[in-house]
Amino acid sequence: DYKTALSYMEQSLDICREIGDWGEEDATLNNISQIYHARGEYDKALSYLEQSLDLQQKIGNRYGEGVTLNNIGRVYQARGDNAKALQYYEQSLDLRREIGDRAGEGVTLDNIGKINLDQGGYDKALSYLEQSLDINQEIGNRAGEGVTLNNISLIYHDRGNYTTALKYLEQSLNICKEIGDRRQEAVTSWNIGIIYKKQGDLVKAEQYMSRAVEIMEDIGHPETDVCREELAELRAEIKGQ
Template identity: 40%
Template sequence: MQSTLLLPAFTVSRLVTKIEKNTKGVAMLDRAQWFFVGMLIALSVQLSQPVAAAVPAGKTVQTAQSNSSGAADKLYKEGVQLYTQGTVEAKRSALVKLEEALKLYRQAGDKRREPLSLLGIGKVYNDLGENQKALEYYSQSLPLFRAVGDRGGEATTLYNIGGAYLELGENQKALEYYSQSLPLFRAIGNRSGEALTLNNAGLVYSKLGEKQKALEYYSQSLPLFRAVGDRGEEATTLNNIGLVYSELGENQKALEYYSQSLPLTRAVGDRGGEAVTLYNIASVKRHQNNLTEALNDIESSLKIIENLRNKITNPELHTSHLSQLQNYYKFYIDLLMQLHQANPNSGYDVKASEARKRASNP
């Protein structure tokens, strides 16, 4: 995010945050999509296909199998509706619905819809941070998608498995699954899936220290996101490219990409992404010794993050976001003290003292 690709966990939807200790920046990671949207599209196609055999006109034949599938479809859709509410509570309720749907699909012998349910359940567990549990369900759905020849479902599952391994820190495993999903997305012409896979693979290569390889993958994903009109992911990719250049010491180049990302995050209303990009811009400007400008950017970033934090009601999420806020404050306080050393009579030490109080009493 998160992105995440590491974005502040303050974006409860799409991104995850990680602050690097060297304050080089924050990458943005796709998270809320372990490609759930693709799964929903696949489901709508599946649900349009008849389950029972055709019957003579004017006669009604109702089987236990069709009843089970019909009830399962209803439960599945209810689960999806709960999931899209985005809260932890709603997602846990979605799990119940999806598990019930899965049971009925199995009773009906519905081999096309069963893996969709498994994929959905795995996705929800992934969102809840239970990655091993997610992998259990993904590993069940994968052979079923292959058995019915659903390459879209197969590609999506492989992508999601890669994402789960990425969050578990198993980078080589993540790459292994991304390398399997990528040609499948290309084969079926799914440019969004292709772009997301390229972006996440780029993140893995960046984490492995292969910065040029990361740039290659990010640079391939960028025009694809633009082609499908996904400005949010375009912003994510621009931010990720900027971070790689920052890590390579090419600060001006990094700033160019961050500056392209910022208006896009604002245009799509991604406040968390905006906060992260501002943080990254502040980090670069600090390295360039543009301390006053860096201060303005980090203050704008903190204002957004504090506003987002105040809207979080879930205790677990609140604790997680609070941890990230502390990292932002640390950067802010260090910057203020750096400014104080250069301008001892300008009151930066007072601002740093006030910031320490806010950080300790959020």
């Protein structure tokens, strides 16, 4: 319940400011921004992130500054302003490299890769995503590795190289199952199903897409209804063959 969570966080923010607890104030500003981001209220999300960034620069929290610059980039990307998103991601990447935040570096490289992918810059996207994958494997970030493998598969998918795309997706799916990341398992299963559908293997496509919808229903994924409709159309197509 976003409304209740926001109410508690706003109270917490007031207390932090009253007692001068800058560290907790910073964390709360970031948490509030995440709620507004999830609700699609991007201006409000940015307002809290900018307050957080000012505070981090004031107290010299370099690690937090890298996180917040990345999160500001995410908001601009969600708004479709890729140029502005890239500016913030690049600042975040420079800072994270400077302080040796390898996990953060992997996240930001992945985000930059996704923007290049959206813009059709496949070679550039692949370069960033492969750097992200190397870091995630090096530091043992299995969740990050699974996400990046999925993103790399999208490049091969868009290029029509379905065999290679499937190879990356299957690796991603194995990791999702291993670490219990059900949301990513649903996304990856769906993406595998889409490829089988494009290859004309509708039965195999139905198996993966059905599994994806099952998980989505279970976890309350926002795309459940859309995917359920697409799955129903696929089943009707199979029945009509």
